[in-house]
Amino acid sequence: MGAIYLVRHGQASFGAADYDVLSETGHRQARLAGRELARRGVRPTEARCGTLSRQRATAVTALAECGPGVVAKEDPRWNEYDHVDIAAHHGGGVAQDSADPRAYQDALEAALRAWIDAGDRGPAAETWPAFVARVRDAFEELAASVGKGAQAVVFTSGGVISTICGLLLGTPETGLLTLNRVAVNAGITKLVTGRSGTTLLSFNEHGHFDGEAADLLSYR
Incomplete structure (x- = not known):
């Protein structure tokens, strides 16, 4: 089977004039997420991200740790609402x-x-049905391209990740409204793909913020 890792962007600049900029904490979170992927032996065969600044910056910082030389392909379908x-x-x-x-x-x-x-x-x-449609299209296209043994990493946002999880578990509405509120910055969600389709293995993993890194845990 292939694996897809969905990584939420690091902390942005909540309350600032331009929200779409990683904070210093956000850069540190992205670096730790990349190191966690490397610790797991993840060597991405491809990477993708949205076109938002916080997503692109997270991708660059994390990939420097787990996929040196890998450049995330930008796709606006992975952008947040x-x-x-x-x-x-x-x-x-x-x-x-x-x-x-x-x-x-x-x-x-x-x-x-x-x-x-x-x-x-x-x-x-952008209406809710339009948002779901573009997220589904981006996800299904990626899932179809991930072959046996391949590993893909996507740097996106909490709403996108929660909606995809909702699509896999039941309804996208439930995913967005229930899961999005607990998504942590630079959390990792793992999916596997195979002949039977795509399966959600884990959501919002953030053990890389335990112990000495506990001060980096954030939700907004």
């Missing part, structure tokens, strides 16, 4: 507030539920 646009249309325009991230998370989750419920009729630039 647009949380600003969704909040504007379904959440009353709530903005990130570094002083109260819990309140923002609650408001965003409510907006995501409304986004899902609106379906194709939603006012956001």
